[in-house]
Amino acid sequence: MLGMTSQPTPTSDPIPNIATASEAFHSGDELRERWRALMGPLGFSERLLWFAFVDTSGHILPALNQLPLDGPPEPYLADLLMYRLSDVIDGRDVVSVAMLITRPGADAITPWDRGWARLLTTAADLSGVRIEPIFRANSVDLVEVRDSRSAGRSVA
Template sequence: MTSNPTSSPDPIPNIATASEAFHTGDELRERWRALMGPLGFSERLLWFAFVDTTGHILPALNQLPLDGPPEPYLADLLMYRLSDVIDGHDVVSVAMLITRPGADAITPWDRGWARLFTTAADLAGVAIEPIFRANAVDLVQVSDPRADGRSVA
């Protein structure tokens, strides 16, 4: 949902909903929205969390700075490390959110990182959920045509 002067602000779900299971991309977006609270970010970060077999985001959120342009080495290294955590029993996938300053639409930078994370996850055998991006005005899914058929927890 993109905000504009005539639309109502994107409501922040109650933080208690962040611990509820999700089964669709819209529900995952709502979990991220509850976790992030008011929008507006001063740094470029990747937030990621593990998802269990029941579709719950595990309580520990992790951050990784995304200081420069999309970097394949960083994406590959992250997914390689995450592949050690994904065990298929307690943790089955990873949810990711890119946050950054600005009030613009999805940019090539956003798509570039999402594409790299998706490709690296495929190569490392890491199941990921749809990737989202948040800035000062909205929290939206970064569409990847190769991932459109991906199921969510």
């Protein structure tokens, strides 16, 4: 089971060198550091789902993808995304998907964040897509969105 990811403060959360984003990860904390390096300074003007493919050795493949999350958590969108992602997961080169929800604000994890994470997790389960722990970033922190099912998620 993954160790708890601490809630960093902006001053205690330095941005890792972007070169570290291409290093393999083997824990939720390491995956968080990869997302932190990729995102750079925090502060987002729109709600997006960022996702990337993870290879067999735990490396995030270099192409980041974005999907707007304009409204409330939408099961159809989560199901459609996972259905499409299931075509890409081949078990040889790509084994899982890493996801990050970004949005404006300086608050803690919200029901909206948890709703999207829960829908994405459920849709992944139903479509057979292996996912990594889901993270959320806003203006002040980048943290894992934990739920009762997060213990079963992959960590490359």
